[in-house]
Structures are given as structure tokens and as C-alpha cells.
Amino acid sequence: MTLSALLSHWMRNKVQLAMVLVGLTLATALWSGVQALNAQARGAYATAAALVSEDGAPRLDSATGQMPQARFIELRRAGVLVSPVVEGRVTLGDTRVTLLGIDPLTAPPGTAAALADGDLQGFLSGAGYAHPETLERIGATDMSPAPSQAVPVGTVLVDIGTAQNALGMTGQISHLLLTGPAPRPMPDGLRLSQPETGAELAGLTDSFHLNLTAFGALAFAVGLFIVHSAVGLAFEQRRGLFRTLRSLGVSLRSLTLALAVELALFALLAGLAGLALGYVMAAALLPDVAATLRGLYGAPVPGSLQFSPVWALAGLAMAFAGAGLAGGQALWRLWHMPVLAPAQPRAWAMASGRAMRWQMLGAGLLAALAVALGLFGSGLFAGFALLAAALLAAALLTRPVLALGLALAAKAARAPVLQWFWADSRQNLPRLSLALMALMLALAANIGVGTMVASFRATFIDWLDQRLVAEMTITPRDAAQAVALEDFLAPRVQAVLPLRQVDATLAGQPGAVFAMRDHATFRDNWPLIAQVPGVWDGLAAEQGALINEQLARRADLWPGDSVALPGAGEVAILGVYPDYGNPLAQAIVTEGWFDSLYPGTPTRQLAIRTDDPAATRAALLDEFGLSAQAITDQAQAKALSLAIFERTFLITGALNVLTLSVAALALFATLVTLSGLRLVQLAPLWAMGLTVRHLAGLELARALVLAGLTMLLALPVGLMLAQVLLAVINVQAFGWRLPLQIFPADWARLALWAGLAMLAASAWPAWRLWRGGGGPLLRVFANER
């Protein structure tokens, strides 16, 4: 009875109802969508790690990359519990996949789990397993693996014998997994290393997930602004109803309960809708997220989403929490309302000078916290805390700063209508402040993230041009073909630059050591961000190594320091090179030294310098008989790298648009709310002779002015955000620091969007004012106000 009386309000105010539901739905959708993406990716890391080794079983590697199978038997016969692994890349259908060969009888239990309920006999006689997505990509082939969710995307799991045959590695194995205690002493020529584990991959990708979570939280907060303003308005508008109900004998308790039930009903409806929307959003974004994670970290994430009940429950809980947060204030005020409180709408959350001082104090404290975090904090979490503190401080400052701007404008104004315009804008600022804060946050996030991405992009393209100077790159099938190719190409091209690498632990981090031939290609082009004088001569003279920026920043190693390379002891660092898009540590030594340290390491790739790429390509295809797939030309490589880069930030762009849309919606909700209340303030002006049309125009103009001022405030905040992202978050997350570059054209575009969003938000209330004509304004006087 009480409830239906309360609900009848919504029947009459459908737009308001829509605001509450849409706000809560969007907030839930964005939050739970992001959670679903994160959960899916993290699950995939665990799968990948479990397949290779359970609980991070350590790995035994040969210094030369491969080892004879006899080594495995020899170790087992000596009581060392190891399991052999053969790993390599093969082309199935048209797709390159990793062929992972294991011995199920000695493999760690985690690997065996991939074969759960499997057909051992079939597996031993050549049947493999692959993720359904991999199967889809490779289509029908001779080797038709069975589907298994336990195998990472892009990998085909087969018996070791099958893998040896397919990879031409009969009698050879790639490495050993240690399933028992480590042998003491370590057998000659073997190195113990911790392999890729889920934790490691999760550590590398943490930044990405934290980034997504931050976006989700931001969107959730902005969504709550909408709900808060709509619920608050509904409360104000129903004061009369509350009074009537109370007068009729409804107890305060049951009235409050009824309102709470109403709120819970909204939370349930919006929560379910939000979950559905969040799922759809996550499913739509997942392919991009998966591509990003694959490109950036080599993390095998499947592109299809799985539904989890835990996720759904958490999303619903967030919807309830959000509804409680947004509606709590209204309930509290109802509880404290005298029975016969005048049923007079008063501007809710009317500003007083005191409230503003509190906001400024809060902003000051948060700003101080941000500065402290910037100075003394370390780690990714501190970086994000710094961001949050700085953004909140800026949000709290929105109102004082806008008030100041409007006050200055009012002083300058001479015409009475103009004076009223500024004064009235200031008067309305408190009511609009929440929505304007949301807009400010969304704009700042857009500017910040946009500047970061654009800066990154500019630096990245520059760097690609420097790094990818070779006209083409060839991936040989095996070591023998690499040698043959080098002999074949030597007389035909200007230079053949072989790429050799061994996996290594550098300063405690997983990584690799690379060989570099002393050649002008590198001396003239290879970018360095720090170096000792005569770095290239020093490198050629085997005086030291180059390391990548990731290693340098994480381990704080710079030219003049030294780093331990396997087999070489401490080696002087001659230079540091930027290495975007690679999560692992790297060191480079000159080719001759590399070959003496790690003899027999096969050549993985050959970079070719040639004046006539077309002729070289033709010679390779026709005379040498190389398959076209083995050749990558420079343009292809650049296009591929750029494509990976673009996809990496596609998700960022999508979330940017979403937060801006939510902010616009918050503004719309607030303006619709205000438009009814503002009739009281507009009626006297109308009575004094201003036309409704003029008044509506002034309303639109005010919206534009406020949007403009907010944009102006968002600009420095956004740049600060970008600076923190580039100098703190990126360094922590990826291990590289990028210069901040300024892109004013992007800001102009964003300002245009903000103006449009503001216009769109105020258009309907203005239109309603205009279409309503004098009637509603006249009624204001009729209602004795």
C-alpha cells in the first residue's frame, strides 16, 4: 500500500525512473564487464602455466639450447627426476602454432591434467590436444588435435615422439622439467631456471588489469552520480507524499522500509540488466583484450568469454552497494524528517560557504597525499593511488574553481541580463557540481589517457623506424637451413645479420641474451637512451653488453654498472636501448663472444640488408626454394607492430568513450532534475519581459559556458594524469619511460565533444521550457511562490 503509493511517483516520472535504472545498469555493466575481462585473462595465465609446469616446476636448460635425449635417460638413470619437453613452431593449415611435446609418463601432474579423461593410447600414438579456438584457426589438417580447454590458445599439445618427428628433432629435446629435488652438484652444461609461471605472467600483466579495473571503478563512480541525482530528486519531489503518508498514520519505520525496498527493487532490476549488458560488453571487448595481451605480453588468452556464477553474484552485490550508496542519503534524511515538515521543495545539497570550504580542505589534503605518493611511493599500486588522489583532489576543486571563474565573469558583466546570467549560473553551481565533477573526471581521463597513448604512439613509430632498418627478415626452418641461407645470401646482398638468442636469467629476471654482429646497420640506427662513450667499439671489443630499458629500470642498472650473464660472469653495461612491447629483460653481446659463450646456438632469424628487396625475395623463393611464409619484409613487420600497438589501446579508447557517455548522461539527469525546480527562478524574469525562447537560449548558453570552463580545468588535470601515466605507471608496469608530447588538436576535438555532450544534455530541458511557453511559469505564481 505504502509501497504502491511511492511507486506511483515513478509512473508519473518515467524519465527519472529511466535515469535511476540506466545509471545503475551502466555502472554495474561497466564494472562487471571489466571484472569478467580480468577474470578470463587471469584464468588463461593459470592454464598456460599449469600446462608447462605445475607449481612452477623448475627447468633444466642446456647452454646450447637443445640437448640430446640421451641426457634425459642418463639423468633419470642417475635418480634425477626430470621430464623431457620438445617445443617448436610449426605451420598447421596456414597458422603458426607452438608444438609442445611432452612425455605424459614423467610429466608433472599439471601437464597431465591437460589430458584429463583423455585417451592415453591415442595420445601416445600421435593424437594431440588444442584449445577449440586454435582448432578453429588452423582448420582441418593431417594432425587433427582433440579440443581441450586446458591447452593455451596457440599451442598444440602432443606426445614427445610426435613433436620430435614434426620438428625434425629426433633424438633431441628442448629442455627438461625438474619434478623432484634438484641434483647436486648441477650436471655439466645444464642450467637450473624457474620457468614461465602463471604468477610471472600475471605479474607482467598486472598493470594492464589494474588499468582496466581503474577504468571500471571510474565508470562505476560516474554511474553512481546519475543514480544519486535521480534518487535525490525523487526524494525532494515526494516530500509532499511523505508528509501525506505520515499524516495518514504510516510509521516512519515502515515508510523508510518501503523506500529501502523500492531501492532494492531498482538494484535488482538494474543489477540483472547490468550483468547482461556487462557480459555482452566483455564478450565484445574480449577479442581486443586478448589480442592486446598476446601482443604485449605473449599471454595466451582465448577470445571467447566463459560465464561464472561468482562473477554474476559479485556484480549484483556491486549493484546493491551502488544503490545503497546513491540512495543512502535520501533514506537518512527521511529518517530525520519531522512529521509535518513543510512540503516545500528546497534545493537539495544546497551549497553553503562552509560545504565549499570543506571541499577545498579535502582537495588540499588529497593533493598533499598525491604529492607525497609521487615523492615517496613506489610500485604500481602507489602509482594508481597517486592518480586516484590527484583526480579526486581535482574533482573536489571543480566547484570552487568554476565558482571563481563565474564570479570573475560576473564582475566584468555590465548588462543586467548578463549579470543575472552569471549570478544565476553561480547560484546553480552547487546543484550541478556533482555532474560537473563527473564531466571533469571523464574529460581529464580522456586527455590524460589520450595524451599518453599519442605520446607512446609517436615514440613507438620513431623507434620502429630506427629498429626495423633491415629490408627483410627470414625465419629459417632449422639450424641447417639457417647456415645454408647465410651461404646462399652472402654474395647476393649487402649484409646478412643473424639473430641468435639463449634464454637467461638477468639480475634475477627472466630474459634472454642476444648476439649482435658488428655492423653499420646497428651502429648507425640502433636507438640508445643511455651509453658510455665509444659504446659500439666497446661492444665489438667484447668489453661489455647492451641491456634493454626494462632491465635497466627494474634492476636500476645503468652504463657503468655491470650485469651477470650466464657463463660470462659480471659484464660491464655499455648502453641501454629502448625496447617497447617486450616484457622481458634482454642483454646484447657481440656475435663472436656470444658464440664462444653459448656454442651451437641455432640462428632463429636472419635480417637482410639489400638494395633490391624484390630481387632478393625472388631469388630466395625461386632459387633457394624458401617458402614465402618464412620471409617478412620491412613494411610487413612495421604494419604488424603498429597493428599490435593499435589493438593494445583500442580497449582504452572504447572505455574512454564509455566514461564520457556516462558523464554526459549524469549531466542530462541533473539538468532534467533541475529544470523543474528552476521554473521558480525563471518565472520572475519571464514576468519582467524575457521571452521563453530567450530564456531557453540562456539555458543552453549556460551549459556551454560550464562545459568550456570544465574543459579548461580538465586540461591541466589531464596533462598531470598523462605525466603520471608516462613517468610512473608505465615505468612500473612496462619498464619504459616515454617523453610527454602535446597534441592540442586532440584537445580541440575533445572540447567539441564536451560541448556537444553538454548541449545534448541541456537540449531537452531547454526545449521543454520553450515548448511549455508561459503556462508553467505562470503557474509558479499561481502556486503562491
Next chain:
Amino acid sequence: MNVKVLIAALLLAPAALAQGFAGLGTDADGFAVPEQGRALQFPRDHGPHPDYRIEWWYLTATLQGEDGRDYGAQWTLFRSALAPEERDGWDSPQVWMGHAGLTTPGRHFSAERFARGGIGQAGAQANPFTAWIDDWHMTSTAPDGADAYSALQIAATGPEFGYDLRMQAQGPLVRHGDDGYSVKSAAGQASYYYSQPFYTVEGTLDLPDGPVKVTGQAWLDREWSSQPLASDQTGWDWFSIVLEDGHRLMGFQLRGDQTFTAGTWITPDGDATALPDGALSFAPQGTARVAGRDVPVRWRIDWPEQGLALRTEPVNPQAWMDLTVSYWEGPITVTGSHQGRGYLEMTGY
């Protein structure tokens, strides 16, 4: 379900696979099946028989330590074939599984190993005899001309234990059933089965508290088949007993819809008498709670015809082989009409 469980299932429960065609020489998948009247030949039959589905080398030892305590040791190598042949390299269809157990009055240790044939990690050969998986091995130390099993060395290690034992045979090989053809059910399932029950042992046990020198007696079982159990048979209770008067008794019951019993009575000289179904009776006398189940660890064994009435007590009732395939296996002491020691294996509980 884990791969190793699958493997173990292949190894230890072949009843589901092997629908035998006794007398035809091979079953439906081309595996050889035991034939009555085919004489065992040595040293050939000491080695592996890859054309049969399953096979084992199974040694159990009842031991006494210098410290005066009773111990027991088990060394087993199982072979299971996915196809009736051997091939080189990873193509080999032969799968090997090793089990090692070590029992003290207070603790029981167990370990297992898996390997594929064809690559050298595990296998067996008749001449010179050796059977191995990883660093575990059973190797003949017999002089030229003597039976390979007349002197053996075995060794195995687990995470917390290890042993190295030397065996010296004091009597001949013993063929069970009809000259080595051992019937395992009323329906005629059978295996080839012979033993060397006359070993004296000396060696060292490695225990968490340090090494212990031991002496004692041991028993080696050799068995291979392609269809040893009937489909209704759920497990078995198997005893090998060395009596103080020098006689040996091998006896087992296969539990199923109808219990099937068999045994061999062995004189101190090695003369064997096969005991037909029903001659021996086995009656549980008490259970112990082991690994979450009730296992009958005390038994009464009767052979009324000979006035034999034995009672067995485990050295350690908790002798549970907690492996991929789990079962109870441990040393026992024998009282009643005769005194003695032995080993008991119980599966299917």
C-alpha cells in the same frame, strides 16, 4: 582422472580389456595368452614377454635390523603393453611402472615411477639379467653358469627412504600351478607364474633417522599374462610365507561373485604341490582403519588336509601403498600351528 591413473588402470585391471580366448594362443587384440603345457625356459623367461599384456618382477623381503626391529621391503616392476610388440624410441607401446615400499613398525614409505619402453629409461633383459626403471634396479650378481636369479641385487629410493639389498638363493626356482601355468578363476583365466622363494638377504635401509643394516629372507615372484582376472573379480589377498621348519606357502584368494583360491606348498628342498581351488581357506580376523577404509589386516589361513592353521599379524597395520594405484602391502608374522614370517598384499579395499 589423471593420466597415471589411466596407465595404472591399464596395468592392474586388465580384466576390462582382456576378453581371453584361452587355447587359441592370442586374444582379440593380438596379445599372446598363456597355454597349458608350454614349459618355462630359463634364462629366456627371466626377461620380458612384450607380446603379453602385463608382467611383473615382484620381490618382497622380511627383514630384521641390527636394532632388533622388524622391517619389510618391496620392489616391483610392472610392464604393461598397449600393443603386443616392442618398438624403438617413443613409438614403443610398452609402459613400465615401478613401486617401492619400505615398512617399519611405526611407519610405511612408498614411491612409484613411470616410464615408456624403447628409450632406455626402463626395461628388462634376460641375459645378463637386469630389470630397471630410472635408478631403481634388480640386477643378477650370479656367477656365470648359475641361474641368473640365484643371486640378485635390488635398490630403490623414494623421497624419504631408500634401500640396497643383496639376495642369495638357498634353493631352486618353484613353478606354481601346472608347471608354471597358474589358473586364476573358475572360468579358466590363467597366467605364467613362478617364484624364487629361498633368498637370504643382507643390506642396508636408508631411513629418515639414518641407515640401518638388515638381514632376512626374501621371495621373488615372476608372473605374466594377458587376461589374469575374471570380470567379476574385485581384488585379491595374497600371502607368501616362510615357516620356521623351512617350508614355504604361497596362497591367495581372488574375491568375486565366487571366491577363488589357490596356493603352492613348497618343501625345504623346493618340491612344489599345487593346492586347487578350495583347498585353502582365508578368514579375516580383524580390520584396521587404513587410509580412510577398513582393511582386514589380521587373517586366519586353514589347510585342513595338512592340519595347517595359521594366524597372521601385520608388523605395521598401516602398510598402505599410497600411490596412483593404492593397495595394502606389508610384512606379517605368522603364529598358530606353525611359526613364520611373510608378506601380505591386499587389493580392492
